[in-house]
Amino acid sequence: MNTPTEMTLLIVGVVGATSLTSYVVGSRSLGLSTTDLSAAVKKMLDCIGTILIFTVLNLAIGAASILSARFLMGRFVSLYFLNDETWVVLSALQGLTWALWRQAGRSRPSISRRT
Amino acid sequence: MRNSVTPMDSPLVCSLRTARRTLARMPTLLGLGIIVLFVVSAFTPMANVLAESVAVRPEVAPADAIVVLAAGGASSSGALSDNSLRRAISGIDLYLKGLAPLLVFSGNDPDASRAESRIRAHMAQEFGVSPQGVLTSSGANTTREEATRVKGLLWPRGVRNILLVTDADHMIRAAPVFTHAGFRVFAVPVNEPEWDLGPGDRLDLLRGTLREIVALLYYRIAGYL
Numbered sequence: 001m002n003t004p005t006e007m008t009l010l011i012v013g014v015v016g017a018t019s020l021t022s023y024v025v026g027s028r029s030l031g032l033s034t035t036d037l038s039a040a041v042k043k044m045l046d047c048i049g050t051i052l053i054f055t056v057l058n059l060a061i062g063a064a065s066i067l068s069a070r071f072l073m074g075r076f077v078s079l080y081f082l083n084d085e086t087w088v089v090l091s092a093l094q095g096l097t098w099a100l101w102r103q104a105g106r107s108r109p110s111i112s113r114r115t
Numbered sequence: 116m117r118n119s120v121t122p123m124d125s126p127l128v129c130s131l132r133t134a135r136r137t138l139a140r141m142p143t144l145l146g147l148g149i150i151v152l153f154v155v156s157a158f159t160p161m162a163n164v165l166a167e168s169v170a171v172r173p174e175v176a177p178a179d180a181i182v183v184l185a186a187g188g189a190s191s192s193g194a195l196s197d198n199s200l201r202r203a204i205s206g207i208d209l210y211l212k213g214l215a216p217l218l219v220f221s222g223n224d225p226d227a228s229r230a231e232s233r234i235r236a237h238m239a240q241e242f243g244v245s246p247q248g249v250l251t252s253s254g255a256n257t258t259r260e261e262a263t264r265v266k267g268l269l270w271p272r273g274v275r276n277i278l279l280v281t282d283a284d285h286m287i288r289a290a291p292v293f294t295h296a297g298f299r300v301f302a303v304p305v306n307e308p309e310w311d312l313g314p315g316d317r318l319d320l321l322r323g324t325l326r327e328i329v330a331l332l333y334y335r336i337a338g339y340l
Binding site for chain 1: 142143144145149314316
């Protein structure tokens with residue numbers, strides 16, 4: 001019988017193995033710098049955090065719109081509308097785009113406005 | 116050079132720069148926080164511990180009526196949602212065990228083909244529940260409205276003690292709402308979470324529990340409880 005523990009071990013095992021393999025391939029075969037890895041992790045965390053901000057923002061505005069419709073227009077709209085994965089997926093696209101945009105701006109050589 | 120602090124900068128400029136740097140670092144810190152939360156939620160029993168700490172204990176005892184709450188309605192072809200079916204079967208089971216003489220099915224029932232309460236009532240009769248023992252309550256959009264409508268249906272019949280049937284996470288809010296409406300509630304949560312769950316099920320459990328905690332908080336703030 002398959003158990004949840006076996007499922008957890010499979011997930012952790014496979015993801016751990018592909019992470020290790022990609023690290024070895026990146027650092028040895030592709031010659032990627034290992035010091036750049038921490039910068040990449042930081043950028044990834046920045047993307048995830050921005051996605052979280054967009055998700056919370058979208059859900060808060062969604063909830064406010066639903067409650068406004070209920071109390072101001074007297075029309076019932078279910079708060080369960082917020083319980084849909086689409087919110088997270090679209091917020092992820094927004095957050096990712098925003099974070100990458102910011103990162104692109106940072107990596108471009110800055111032109112000092114002070115002369 | 117723009118971000119560096121020089122002796123010429125005033126304390127206000129310094130604190131503005133510090134605030135700006137902290138704000139710029141916020142997404143990274145939030146990202147770290149959410150990944151830690153994800154790992155802890157998916158790979159430890161944290162979701163179970165949280166669900167357990169807010170769960171309403173099951174209490175199966177003889178009562179005046181069994182109240183089965185609505186769950187996602189029915190499709191246009193008349194098929195009940197999984198949750199609706201699970202709750203209905205649990206209610207029918209309690210009735211057939213003789214725990215109450217009345218079985219009440221609640222439902223949103225937007226039209227005749229998607230009348231969740233009537234589809235469930237029909238199903239109960241197919242399982243051998245007597246037509247006189249089944250009541251339906253329709254038109255409620257929220258748990259609070261369900262409590263109000265069920266009270267309107269059962270209060271005149273002298274029903275005060277009810278076996279309340281709903282999902283374990285929804286029971287966190289439903290039991291206090293029906294208690295607030297004046298019923299003595301014996302909670303019969305269906306679909307109680309297992310301890311030994313896979314990562315995806317743990318995340319689902321956490322999401323359901325957090326949703327109900329937020330909803331309960333909203334009910335308290337709105338003065339419904």
